[in-house]
Amino acid sequence: MKYLALLFLLGGFFFTFVAALGVIRFPDFYTRMHASGKGDTLGVALSIIGLIFYLAIEDGFTFTSVKLLFIVVFIFLANPIGTHAICRAAYRCGLKPWTRGGE
Amino acid sequence: MNTTSAGKTKTKRYSYFKHFSTLFLILFLFWTTLSGKLDVKHLTIGAVTSLVVVWVTLSLLRLPSGENKDEYYLAFDIPIRRLLAYVPWLIWEVVKANVHVALIVLNPKMPIEPKVFAFKKKMDSPIAHVFLANSITLTPGTITVDLQDNVYIVHALDEDAEKALTPDEGEGIMPEKVARLFQENEVEGRGD
Structure with a gap:
Protein backbone atom coordinates (compact mmCIF):
# COMPACT_ATOMS: atom_id res chain seq x y z
CA MET A 1 0.00 0.00 0.00
CA LYS A 2 2.83 2.35 0.93
CA TYR A 3 4.62 1.78 -2.35
CA LEU A 4 1.40 2.13 -4.31
CA ALA A 5 0.83 5.53 -2.67
CA LEU A 6 4.42 6.50 -3.43
CA LEU A 7 4.07 5.41 -7.04
CA PHE A 8 0.91 7.45 -7.62
CA LEU A 9 2.29 10.52 -5.85
CA LEU A 10 5.52 10.42 -7.86
CA GLY A 11 3.51 10.00 -11.05
CA GLY A 12 1.39 13.01 -10.08
CA PHE A 13 4.48 15.11 -9.36
CA PHE A 14 6.04 14.10 -12.67
CA PHE A 15 3.03 15.03 -14.81
CA THR A 16 2.43 18.30 -12.96
CA PHE A 17 6.10 19.16 -13.46
CA VAL A 18 5.90 18.33 -17.17
CA ALA A 19 2.78 20.48 -17.46
CA ALA A 20 4.56 23.44 -15.88
CA LEU A 21 7.60 22.91 -18.09
CA GLY A 22 5.33 22.65 -21.12
CA VAL A 23 3.68 25.97 -20.34
CA ILE A 24 7.13 27.57 -20.42
CA ARG A 25 8.49 25.74 -23.46
CA PHE A 26 5.58 25.73 -25.90
CA PRO A 27 5.55 28.53 -28.47
CA ASP A 28 2.04 29.96 -28.28
CA PHE A 29 -1.19 30.18 -26.33
CA TYR A 30 -3.01 27.15 -27.76
CA THR A 31 -0.09 24.76 -27.47
CA ARG A 32 0.41 25.93 -23.89
CA MET A 33 -3.18 25.05 -23.18
CA HIS A 34 -2.37 21.51 -24.33
CA ALA A 35 0.28 21.24 -21.62
CA SER A 36 -1.76 22.75 -18.81
CA GLY A 37 -5.09 21.20 -19.75
CA LYS A 38 -3.86 17.63 -19.95
CA GLY A 39 -0.90 17.58 -17.59
CA ASP A 40 -2.80 19.16 -14.71
CA THR A 41 -5.74 16.83 -15.03
CA LEU A 42 -3.73 13.66 -14.76
CA GLY A 43 -1.15 15.14 -12.39
CA VAL A 44 -3.68 16.28 -9.81
CA ALA A 45 -5.79 13.15 -10.22
CA LEU A 46 -2.78 10.87 -9.65
CA SER A 47 -1.67 12.88 -6.62
CA ILE A 48 -5.10 12.61 -5.03
CA ILE A 49 -5.34 8.88 -5.74
CA GLY A 50 -1.93 8.60 -4.11
CA LEU A 51 -3.33 10.41 -1.07
CA ILE A 52 -6.25 7.98 -0.93
CA PHE A 53 -3.80 5.07 -0.71
CA TYR A 54 -1.65 6.97 1.79
CA LEU A 55 -4.65 7.50 4.08
CA ALA A 56 -5.59 3.84 3.67
CA ILE A 57 -2.28 2.76 5.24
CA GLU A 58 -3.59 3.61 8.70
CA ASP A 59 -7.34 3.98 8.43
CA GLY A 60 -8.37 1.77 5.53
CA PHE A 61 -10.85 3.15 3.00
CA THR A 62 -13.25 5.55 4.72
CA PHE A 63 -15.63 8.37 3.84
CA THR A 64 -12.57 10.55 3.37
CA SER A 65 -11.46 8.30 0.51
CA VAL A 66 -14.85 8.72 -1.16
CA LYS A 67 -14.66 12.48 -0.77
CA LEU A 68 -11.20 12.54 -2.32
CA LEU A 69 -12.54 10.42 -5.17
CA PHE A 70 -15.27 13.02 -5.71
CA ILE A 71 -12.55 15.65 -6.09
CA VAL A 72 -10.90 13.53 -8.80
CA VAL A 73 -14.19 13.14 -10.68
CA PHE A 74 -14.86 16.86 -10.42
CA ILE A 75 -11.43 17.76 -11.76
CA PHE A 76 -11.91 15.38 -14.68
CA LEU A 77 -15.15 17.16 -15.54
CA ALA A 78 -14.11 20.74 -14.83
CA ASN A 79 -10.58 20.92 -16.22
CA PRO A 80 -11.45 20.23 -19.90
CA ILE A 81 -14.36 22.65 -19.67
CA GLY A 82 -12.07 25.35 -18.32
CA THR A 83 -9.47 24.68 -21.02
CA HIS A 84 -12.16 24.77 -23.68
CA ALA A 85 -13.65 28.02 -22.34
CA ILE A 86 -10.28 29.81 -22.35
CA CYS A 87 -9.39 28.49 -25.83
CA ARG A 88 -12.75 29.48 -27.23
CA ALA A 89 -12.42 32.98 -25.84
CA ALA A 90 -9.00 33.30 -27.49
CA TYR A 91 -10.29 31.86 -30.77
CA ARG A 92 -13.27 34.22 -30.91
CA CYS A 93 -10.99 37.16 -30.20
CA GLY A 94 -9.11 36.20 -33.36
CA LEU A 95 -5.84 34.94 -31.90
CA LYS A 96 -4.02 33.07 -34.68
CA PRO A 97 -2.45 29.73 -33.81
CA TRP A 98 1.30 29.41 -34.20
CA THR A 99 2.46 27.24 -37.09
CA ARG A 100 5.83 25.85 -38.08
CA GLY A 101 5.83 27.68 -41.42
CA GLY A 102 4.61 31.03 -40.15
CA GLU A 103 7.65 31.82 -38.05
CA MET B 1 -42.90 11.33 -21.54
CA ALA B 75 -28.60 16.96 -17.82
CA PHE B 76 -28.42 14.14 -15.28
CA ASP B 77 -29.98 11.55 -17.57
CA ILE B 78 -26.80 9.66 -18.48
CA PRO B 79 -26.75 5.96 -19.40
CA ILE B 80 -24.79 4.77 -16.36
CA ARG B 81 -24.15 1.19 -17.45
CA ARG B 82 -22.65 2.08 -20.81
CA LEU B 83 -20.77 4.94 -19.17
CA LEU B 84 -19.02 2.41 -16.91
CA ALA B 85 -17.63 0.75 -20.03
CA TYR B 86 -16.61 4.07 -21.58
CA VAL B 87 -14.80 5.61 -18.60
CA PRO B 88 -11.95 3.03 -18.28
CA TRP B 89 -11.24 3.43 -22.00
CA LEU B 90 -11.23 7.21 -21.58
CA ILE B 91 -8.86 7.05 -18.60
CA TRP B 92 -6.46 4.91 -20.61
CA GLU B 93 -6.64 7.47 -23.44
CA VAL B 94 -5.92 10.25 -20.93
CA VAL B 95 -2.82 8.43 -19.70
CA LYS B 96 -1.63 7.97 -23.28
CA ALA B 97 -2.32 11.66 -23.96
CA ASN B 98 -0.19 12.70 -21.04
CA VAL B 99 2.74 10.47 -21.97
CA HIS B 100 2.47 11.84 -25.52
CA VAL B 101 2.54 15.47 -24.34
CA ALA B 102 5.28 14.72 -21.80
CA LEU B 103 7.47 13.22 -24.54
CA ILE B 104 6.95 16.30 -26.72
CA VAL B 105 7.71 18.69 -23.84
CA LEU B 106 10.86 16.85 -22.82
CA ASN B 107 12.10 16.50 -26.40
CA PRO B 108 14.66 19.26 -27.02
CA LYS B 109 13.61 19.59 -30.68
CA MET B 110 9.95 20.05 -29.74
CA PRO B 111 8.44 18.12 -32.67
CA ILE B 112 5.12 19.89 -33.04
CA GLU B 113 3.16 20.88 -36.11
CA PRO B 114 0.11 22.64 -34.67
CA LYS B 115 -2.94 23.11 -36.83
CA VAL B 116 -6.59 23.91 -36.50
CA PHE B 117 -9.19 21.82 -38.26
CA ALA B 118 -12.93 21.36 -38.20
CA PHE B 119 -15.05 18.26 -38.34
CA LYS B 120 -18.72 17.59 -38.13
CA LYS B 121 -20.43 15.12 -35.87
CA LYS B 122 -24.16 15.19 -35.87
CA MET B 123 -25.67 14.33 -32.52
CA ASP B 124 -28.95 15.46 -31.11
CA SER B 125 -28.26 15.33 -27.41
CA PRO B 126 -26.36 18.33 -25.98
CA ILE B 127 -25.03 16.06 -23.23
CA ALA B 128 -23.42 13.84 -25.86
CA HIS B 129 -21.75 16.93 -27.34
CA VAL B 130 -20.38 17.89 -23.93
CA PHE B 131 -19.00 14.38 -23.47
CA LEU B 132 -17.33 14.38 -26.86
CA ALA B 133 -15.88 17.86 -26.46
CA ASN B 134 -14.50 16.99 -23.04
CA SER B 135 -13.07 13.70 -24.26
CA ILE B 136 -11.36 15.42 -27.19
CA THR B 137 -9.72 17.91 -24.87
CA LEU B 138 -8.47 15.15 -22.58
CA THR B 139 -6.95 12.93 -25.26
CA PRO B 140 -3.76 12.90 -27.34
CA GLY B 141 -2.76 16.27 -28.69
CA THR B 142 -6.19 17.75 -29.33
CA ILE B 143 -8.27 20.54 -27.75
CA THR B 144 -11.82 21.48 -28.60
CA VAL B 145 -11.67 25.17 -29.42
CA ASP B 146 -15.22 25.82 -30.52
CA LEU B 147 -18.46 23.95 -30.98
CA GLN B 148 -21.42 25.27 -32.86
CA ASP B 149 -24.22 23.53 -34.76
CA ASN B 150 -22.58 20.08 -34.63
CA VAL B 151 -19.29 21.44 -35.99
CA TYR B 152 -16.22 21.00 -33.84
CA ILE B 153 -13.19 23.22 -34.27
CA VAL B 154 -10.20 21.40 -32.90
CA HIS B 155 -6.61 22.46 -32.30
CA ALA B 156 -4.16 19.62 -32.77
CA LEU B 157 -0.51 19.43 -31.75
CA ASP B 158 0.61 17.26 -34.65
CA GLU B 159 -0.53 15.29 -37.66
CA ASP B 160 -1.04 12.03 -35.76
CA ALA B 161 -3.44 13.65 -33.34
CA GLU B 162 -5.53 14.98 -36.21
CA LYS B 163 -5.57 11.64 -38.02
CA ALA B 164 -6.65 9.82 -34.86
CA LEU B 165 -9.75 11.97 -34.64
CA THR B 166 -10.61 12.29 -38.31
CA PRO B 167 -9.08 9.45 -40.36
CA ASP B 168 -9.15 9.77 -44.14
CA GLU B 169 -11.87 7.18 -44.35
CA GLY B 170 -14.77 6.77 -42.02
CA GLU B 171 -15.05 8.08 -38.53
CA GLY B 172 -12.65 8.38 -35.60
CA ILE B 173 -12.93 5.94 -32.73
CA MET B 174 -13.86 8.53 -30.16
CA PRO B 175 -16.84 10.24 -31.87
CA GLU B 176 -18.15 6.80 -32.69
CA LYS B 177 -17.81 5.59 -29.11
CA VAL B 178 -19.51 8.67 -27.67
CA ALA B 179 -22.32 8.35 -30.18
CA ARG B 180 -22.79 4.74 -29.21
CA LEU B 181 -22.76 5.74 -25.55
CA PHE B 182 -25.79 7.92 -26.20
CA GLN B 183 -27.19 5.66 -28.90
CA GLU B 184 -27.07 8.43 -31.49
CA ASN B 185 -25.86 6.09 -34.24
CA GLU B 186 -28.93 3.95 -34.21
CA VAL B 187 -32.17 4.44 -35.99
CA GLU B 188 -34.65 6.20 -33.77
CA GLY B 189 -36.84 3.86 -31.77
CA ARG B 190 -34.89 0.66 -32.29
CA GLY B 191 -33.21 0.62 -28.90
CA ASP B 192 -31.24 -2.25 -27.47
Missing part, protein backbone atom coordinates in the same frame (compact mmCIF):
# COMPACT_ATOMS: atom_id res chain seq x y z
CA ASN B 2 -41.65 9.60 -24.61
CA THR B 3 -38.88 7.07 -24.21
CA THR B 4 -37.26 6.21 -27.54
CA SER B 5 -34.74 3.74 -26.20
CA ALA B 6 -33.21 2.71 -22.92
CA GLY B 7 -31.31 5.52 -21.27
CA LYS B 8 -32.13 8.13 -23.86
CA THR B 9 -35.13 10.06 -22.77
CA LYS B 10 -36.70 12.91 -24.63
CA THR B 11 -39.35 14.74 -22.76
CA LYS B 12 -42.10 16.67 -24.42
CA ARG B 13 -44.25 17.40 -21.46
CA TYR B 14 -42.66 17.84 -18.10
CA SER B 15 -42.85 14.68 -16.13
CA TYR B 16 -42.15 16.90 -13.20
CA PHE B 17 -42.51 14.50 -10.31
CA LYS B 18 -40.23 11.82 -11.75
CA HIS B 19 -37.42 14.20 -12.57
CA PHE B 20 -37.83 15.96 -9.27
CA SER B 21 -37.49 12.76 -7.27
CA THR B 22 -34.55 11.46 -9.35
CA LEU B 23 -32.52 14.61 -8.85
CA PHE B 24 -33.53 14.71 -5.20
CA LEU B 25 -32.30 11.16 -4.64
CA ILE B 26 -28.96 11.88 -6.35
CA LEU B 27 -28.39 14.99 -4.27
CA PHE B 28 -29.47 13.35 -1.05
CA LEU B 29 -27.14 10.39 -1.58
CA PHE B 30 -24.33 12.85 -2.31
CA TRP B 31 -25.07 14.73 0.91
CA THR B 32 -25.13 11.54 2.95
CA THR B 33 -21.78 10.44 1.54
CA LEU B 34 -20.20 13.80 2.24
CA SER B 35 -21.55 14.21 5.76
CA GLY B 36 -21.01 10.58 6.75
CA LYS B 37 -23.40 10.96 9.68
CA LEU B 38 -26.67 9.05 9.73
CA ASP B 39 -28.54 10.67 12.64
CA VAL B 40 -31.89 12.42 12.27
CA LYS B 41 -30.53 15.95 12.49
CA HIS B 42 -28.04 15.62 9.64
CA LEU B 43 -30.42 13.67 7.41
CA THR B 44 -33.14 16.31 7.91
CA ILE B 45 -30.79 19.15 7.03
CA GLY B 46 -29.70 17.15 3.97
CA ALA B 47 -33.26 16.49 2.85
CA VAL B 48 -34.29 20.14 3.21
CA THR B 49 -31.19 21.37 1.40
CA SER B 50 -31.67 18.87 -1.44
CA LEU B 51 -35.31 19.89 -1.80
CA VAL B 52 -34.42 23.57 -2.12
CA VAL B 53 -31.58 22.86 -4.56
CA VAL B 54 -33.81 20.66 -6.74
CA TRP B 55 -36.53 23.30 -6.74
CA VAL B 56 -34.10 26.00 -7.85
CA THR B 57 -32.05 24.05 -10.41
CA LEU B 58 -34.43 21.60 -12.07
CA SER B 59 -35.55 24.05 -14.75
CA LEU B 60 -31.90 24.89 -15.53
CA LEU B 61 -31.11 21.22 -16.15
CA ARG B 62 -33.56 20.82 -19.01
CA LEU B 63 -31.49 21.15 -22.14
CA PRO B 64 -33.27 21.80 -25.43
CA SER B 65 -32.67 19.16 -28.07
CA GLY B 66 -30.66 20.12 -31.16
CA GLU B 67 -33.35 19.32 -33.69
CA ASN B 68 -36.61 19.96 -32.00
CA LYS B 69 -36.67 22.88 -29.62
CA ASP B 70 -39.80 21.60 -27.90
CA GLU B 71 -38.02 18.49 -26.68
CA TYR B 72 -35.72 18.37 -23.76
CA TYR B 73 -32.86 16.30 -22.48
CA LEU B 74 -32.16 16.13 -18.80
Whole structure:
Protein backbone atom coordinates (compact mmCIF):
# COMPACT_ATOMS: atom_id res chain seq x y z
CA MET A 1 0.00 0.00 0.00
CA LYS A 2 2.83 2.35 0.93
CA TYR A 3 4.62 1.78 -2.35
CA LEU A 4 1.40 2.13 -4.31
CA ALA A 5 0.83 5.53 -2.67
CA LEU A 6 4.42 6.50 -3.43
CA LEU A 7 4.07 5.41 -7.04
CA PHE A 8 0.91 7.45 -7.62
CA LEU A 9 2.29 10.52 -5.85
CA LEU A 10 5.52 10.42 -7.86
CA GLY A 11 3.51 10.00 -11.05
CA GLY A 12 1.39 13.01 -10.08
CA PHE A 13 4.48 15.11 -9.36
CA PHE A 14 6.04 14.10 -12.67
CA PHE A 15 3.03 15.03 -14.81
CA THR A 16 2.43 18.30 -12.96
CA PHE A 17 6.10 19.16 -13.46
CA VAL A 18 5.90 18.33 -17.17
CA ALA A 19 2.78 20.48 -17.46
CA ALA A 20 4.56 23.44 -15.88
CA LEU A 21 7.60 22.91 -18.09
CA GLY A 22 5.33 22.65 -21.12
CA VAL A 23 3.68 25.97 -20.34
CA ILE A 24 7.13 27.57 -20.42
CA ARG A 25 8.49 25.74 -23.46
CA PHE A 26 5.58 25.73 -25.90
CA PRO A 27 5.55 28.53 -28.47
CA ASP A 28 2.04 29.96 -28.28
CA PHE A 29 -1.19 30.18 -26.33
CA TYR A 30 -3.01 27.15 -27.76
CA THR A 31 -0.09 24.76 -27.47
CA ARG A 32 0.41 25.93 -23.89
CA MET A 33 -3.18 25.05 -23.18
CA HIS A 34 -2.37 21.51 -24.33
CA ALA A 35 0.28 21.24 -21.62
CA SER A 36 -1.76 22.75 -18.81
CA GLY A 37 -5.09 21.20 -19.75
CA LYS A 38 -3.86 17.63 -19.95
CA GLY A 39 -0.90 17.58 -17.59
CA ASP A 40 -2.80 19.16 -14.71
CA THR A 41 -5.74 16.83 -15.03
CA LEU A 42 -3.73 13.66 -14.76
CA GLY A 43 -1.15 15.14 -12.39
CA VAL A 44 -3.68 16.28 -9.81
CA ALA A 45 -5.79 13.15 -10.22
CA LEU A 46 -2.78 10.87 -9.65
CA SER A 47 -1.67 12.88 -6.62
CA ILE A 48 -5.10 12.61 -5.03
CA ILE A 49 -5.34 8.88 -5.74
CA GLY A 50 -1.93 8.60 -4.11
CA LEU A 51 -3.33 10.41 -1.07
CA ILE A 52 -6.25 7.98 -0.93
CA PHE A 53 -3.80 5.07 -0.71
CA TYR A 54 -1.65 6.97 1.79
CA LEU A 55 -4.65 7.50 4.08
CA ALA A 56 -5.59 3.84 3.67
CA ILE A 57 -2.28 2.76 5.24
CA GLU A 58 -3.59 3.61 8.70
CA ASP A 59 -7.34 3.98 8.43
CA GLY A 60 -8.37 1.77 5.53
CA PHE A 61 -10.85 3.15 3.00
CA THR A 62 -13.25 5.55 4.72
CA PHE A 63 -15.63 8.37 3.84
CA THR A 64 -12.57 10.55 3.37
CA SER A 65 -11.46 8.30 0.51
CA VAL A 66 -14.85 8.72 -1.16
CA LYS A 67 -14.66 12.48 -0.77
CA LEU A 68 -11.20 12.54 -2.32
CA LEU A 69 -12.54 10.42 -5.17
CA PHE A 70 -15.27 13.02 -5.71
CA ILE A 71 -12.55 15.65 -6.09
CA VAL A 72 -10.90 13.53 -8.80
CA VAL A 73 -14.19 13.14 -10.68
CA PHE A 74 -14.86 16.86 -10.42
CA ILE A 75 -11.43 17.76 -11.76
CA PHE A 76 -11.91 15.38 -14.68
CA LEU A 77 -15.15 17.16 -15.54
CA ALA A 78 -14.11 20.74 -14.83
CA ASN A 79 -10.58 20.92 -16.22
CA PRO A 80 -11.45 20.23 -19.90
CA ILE A 81 -14.36 22.65 -19.67
CA GLY A 82 -12.07 25.35 -18.32
CA THR A 83 -9.47 24.68 -21.02
CA HIS A 84 -12.16 24.77 -23.68
CA ALA A 85 -13.65 28.02 -22.34
CA ILE A 86 -10.28 29.81 -22.35
CA CYS A 87 -9.39 28.49 -25.83
CA ARG A 88 -12.75 29.48 -27.23
CA ALA A 89 -12.42 32.98 -25.84
CA ALA A 90 -9.00 33.30 -27.49
CA TYR A 91 -10.29 31.86 -30.77
CA ARG A 92 -13.27 34.22 -30.91
CA CYS A 93 -10.99 37.16 -30.20
CA GLY A 94 -9.11 36.20 -33.36
CA LEU A 95 -5.84 34.94 -31.90
CA LYS A 96 -4.02 33.07 -34.68
CA PRO A 97 -2.45 29.73 -33.81
CA TRP A 98 1.30 29.41 -34.20
CA THR A 99 2.46 27.24 -37.09
CA ARG A 100 5.83 25.85 -38.08
CA GLY A 101 5.83 27.68 -41.42
CA GLY A 102 4.61 31.03 -40.15
CA GLU A 103 7.65 31.82 -38.05
CA MET B 1 -42.90 11.33 -21.54
CA ASN B 2 -41.65 9.60 -24.61
CA THR B 3 -38.88 7.07 -24.21
CA THR B 4 -37.26 6.21 -27.54
CA SER B 5 -34.74 3.74 -26.20
CA ALA B 6 -33.21 2.71 -22.92
CA GLY B 7 -31.31 5.52 -21.27
CA LYS B 8 -32.13 8.13 -23.86
CA THR B 9 -35.13 10.06 -22.77
CA LYS B 10 -36.70 12.91 -24.63
CA THR B 11 -39.35 14.74 -22.76
CA LYS B 12 -42.10 16.67 -24.42
CA ARG B 13 -44.25 17.40 -21.46
CA TYR B 14 -42.66 17.84 -18.10
CA SER B 15 -42.85 14.68 -16.13
CA TYR B 16 -42.15 16.90 -13.20
CA PHE B 17 -42.51 14.50 -10.31
CA LYS B 18 -40.23 11.82 -11.75
CA HIS B 19 -37.42 14.20 -12.57
CA PHE B 20 -37.83 15.96 -9.27
CA SER B 21 -37.49 12.76 -7.27
CA THR B 22 -34.55 11.46 -9.35
CA LEU B 23 -32.52 14.61 -8.85
CA PHE B 24 -33.53 14.71 -5.20
CA LEU B 25 -32.30 11.16 -4.64
CA ILE B 26 -28.96 11.88 -6.35
CA LEU B 27 -28.39 14.99 -4.27
CA PHE B 28 -29.47 13.35 -1.05
CA LEU B 29 -27.14 10.39 -1.58
CA PHE B 30 -24.33 12.85 -2.31
CA TRP B 31 -25.07 14.73 0.91
CA THR B 32 -25.13 11.54 2.95
CA THR B 33 -21.78 10.44 1.54
CA LEU B 34 -20.20 13.80 2.24
CA SER B 35 -21.55 14.21 5.76
CA GLY B 36 -21.01 10.58 6.75
CA LYS B 37 -23.40 10.96 9.68
CA LEU B 38 -26.67 9.05 9.73
CA ASP B 39 -28.54 10.67 12.64
CA VAL B 40 -31.89 12.42 12.27
CA LYS B 41 -30.53 15.95 12.49
CA HIS B 42 -28.04 15.62 9.64
CA LEU B 43 -30.42 13.67 7.41
CA THR B 44 -33.14 16.31 7.91
CA ILE B 45 -30.79 19.15 7.03
CA GLY B 46 -29.70 17.15 3.97
CA ALA B 47 -33.26 16.49 2.85
CA VAL B 48 -34.29 20.14 3.21
CA THR B 49 -31.19 21.37 1.40
CA SER B 50 -31.67 18.87 -1.44
CA LEU B 51 -35.31 19.89 -1.80
CA VAL B 52 -34.42 23.57 -2.12
CA VAL B 53 -31.58 22.86 -4.56
CA VAL B 54 -33.81 20.66 -6.74
CA TRP B 55 -36.53 23.30 -6.74
CA VAL B 56 -34.10 26.00 -7.85
CA THR B 57 -32.05 24.05 -10.41
CA LEU B 58 -34.43 21.60 -12.07
CA SER B 59 -35.55 24.05 -14.75
CA LEU B 60 -31.90 24.89 -15.53
CA LEU B 61 -31.11 21.22 -16.15
CA ARG B 62 -33.56 20.82 -19.01
CA LEU B 63 -31.49 21.15 -22.14
CA PRO B 64 -33.27 21.80 -25.43
CA SER B 65 -32.67 19.16 -28.07
CA GLY B 66 -30.66 20.12 -31.16
CA GLU B 67 -33.35 19.32 -33.69
CA ASN B 68 -36.61 19.96 -32.00
CA LYS B 69 -36.67 22.88 -29.62
CA ASP B 70 -39.80 21.60 -27.90
CA GLU B 71 -38.02 18.49 -26.68
CA TYR B 72 -35.72 18.37 -23.76
CA TYR B 73 -32.86 16.30 -22.48
CA LEU B 74 -32.16 16.13 -18.80
CA ALA B 75 -28.60 16.96 -17.82
CA PHE B 76 -28.42 14.14 -15.28
CA ASP B 77 -29.98 11.55 -17.57
CA ILE B 78 -26.80 9.66 -18.48
CA PRO B 79 -26.75 5.96 -19.40
CA ILE B 80 -24.79 4.77 -16.36
CA ARG B 81 -24.15 1.19 -17.45
CA ARG B 82 -22.65 2.08 -20.81
CA LEU B 83 -20.77 4.94 -19.17
CA LEU B 84 -19.02 2.41 -16.91
CA ALA B 85 -17.63 0.75 -20.03
CA TYR B 86 -16.61 4.07 -21.58
CA VAL B 87 -14.80 5.61 -18.60
CA PRO B 88 -11.95 3.03 -18.28
CA TRP B 89 -11.24 3.43 -22.00
CA LEU B 90 -11.23 7.21 -21.58
CA ILE B 91 -8.86 7.05 -18.60
CA TRP B 92 -6.46 4.91 -20.61
CA GLU B 93 -6.64 7.47 -23.44
CA VAL B 94 -5.92 10.25 -20.93
CA VAL B 95 -2.82 8.43 -19.70
CA LYS B 96 -1.63 7.97 -23.28
CA ALA B 97 -2.32 11.66 -23.96
CA ASN B 98 -0.19 12.70 -21.04
CA VAL B 99 2.74 10.47 -21.97
CA HIS B 100 2.47 11.84 -25.52
CA VAL B 101 2.54 15.47 -24.34
CA ALA B 102 5.28 14.72 -21.80
CA LEU B 103 7.47 13.22 -24.54
CA ILE B 104 6.95 16.30 -26.72
CA VAL B 105 7.71 18.69 -23.84
CA LEU B 106 10.86 16.85 -22.82
CA ASN B 107 12.10 16.50 -26.40
CA PRO B 108 14.66 19.26 -27.02
CA LYS B 109 13.61 19.59 -30.68
CA MET B 110 9.95 20.05 -29.74
CA PRO B 111 8.44 18.12 -32.67
CA ILE B 112 5.12 19.89 -33.04
CA GLU B 113 3.16 20.88 -36.11
CA PRO B 114 0.11 22.64 -34.67
CA LYS B 115 -2.94 23.11 -36.83
CA VAL B 116 -6.59 23.91 -36.50
CA PHE B 117 -9.19 21.82 -38.26
CA ALA B 118 -12.93 21.36 -38.20
CA PHE B 119 -15.05 18.26 -38.34
CA LYS B 120 -18.72 17.59 -38.13
CA LYS B 121 -20.43 15.12 -35.87
CA LYS B 122 -24.16 15.19 -35.87
CA MET B 123 -25.67 14.33 -32.52
CA ASP B 124 -28.95 15.46 -31.11
CA SER B 125 -28.26 15.33 -27.41
CA PRO B 126 -26.36 18.33 -25.98
CA ILE B 127 -25.03 16.06 -23.23
CA ALA B 128 -23.42 13.84 -25.86
CA HIS B 129 -21.75 16.93 -27.34
CA VAL B 130 -20.38 17.89 -23.93
CA PHE B 131 -19.00 14.38 -23.47
CA LEU B 132 -17.33 14.38 -26.86
CA ALA B 133 -15.88 17.86 -26.46
CA ASN B 134 -14.50 16.99 -23.04
CA SER B 135 -13.07 13.70 -24.26
CA ILE B 136 -11.36 15.42 -27.19
CA THR B 137 -9.72 17.91 -24.87
CA LEU B 138 -8.47 15.15 -22.58
CA THR B 139 -6.95 12.93 -25.26
CA PRO B 140 -3.76 12.90 -27.34
CA GLY B 141 -2.76 16.27 -28.69
CA THR B 142 -6.19 17.75 -29.33
CA ILE B 143 -8.27 20.54 -27.75
CA THR B 144 -11.82 21.48 -28.60
CA VAL B 145 -11.67 25.17 -29.42
CA ASP B 146 -15.22 25.82 -30.52
CA LEU B 147 -18.46 23.95 -30.98
CA GLN B 148 -21.42 25.27 -32.86
CA ASP B 149 -24.22 23.53 -34.76
CA ASN B 150 -22.58 20.08 -34.63
CA VAL B 151 -19.29 21.44 -35.99
CA TYR B 152 -16.22 21.00 -33.84
CA ILE B 153 -13.19 23.22 -34.27
CA VAL B 154 -10.20 21.40 -32.90
CA HIS B 155 -6.61 22.46 -32.30
CA ALA B 156 -4.16 19.62 -32.77
CA LEU B 157 -0.51 19.43 -31.75
CA ASP B 158 0.61 17.26 -34.65
CA GLU B 159 -0.53 15.29 -37.66
CA ASP B 160 -1.04 12.03 -35.76
CA ALA B 161 -3.44 13.65 -33.34
CA GLU B 162 -5.53 14.98 -36.21
CA LYS B 163 -5.57 11.64 -38.02
CA ALA B 164 -6.65 9.82 -34.86
CA LEU B 165 -9.75 11.97 -34.64
CA THR B 166 -10.61 12.29 -38.31
CA PRO B 167 -9.08 9.45 -40.36
CA ASP B 168 -9.15 9.77 -44.14
CA GLU B 169 -11.87 7.18 -44.35
CA GLY B 170 -14.77 6.77 -42.02
CA GLU B 171 -15.05 8.08 -38.53
CA GLY B 172 -12.65 8.38 -35.60
CA ILE B 173 -12.93 5.94 -32.73
CA MET B 174 -13.86 8.53 -30.16
CA PRO B 175 -16.84 10.24 -31.87
CA GLU B 176 -18.15 6.80 -32.69
CA LYS B 177 -17.81 5.59 -29.11
CA VAL B 178 -19.51 8.67 -27.67
CA ALA B 179 -22.32 8.35 -30.18
CA ARG B 180 -22.79 4.74 -29.21
CA LEU B 181 -22.76 5.74 -25.55
CA PHE B 182 -25.79 7.92 -26.20
CA GLN B 183 -27.19 5.66 -28.90
CA GLU B 184 -27.07 8.43 -31.49
CA ASN B 185 -25.86 6.09 -34.24
CA GLU B 186 -28.93 3.95 -34.21
CA VAL B 187 -32.17 4.44 -35.99
CA GLU B 188 -34.65 6.20 -33.77
CA GLY B 189 -36.84 3.86 -31.77
CA ARG B 190 -34.89 0.66 -32.29
CA GLY B 191 -33.21 0.62 -28.90
CA ASP B 192 -31.24 -2.25 -27.47
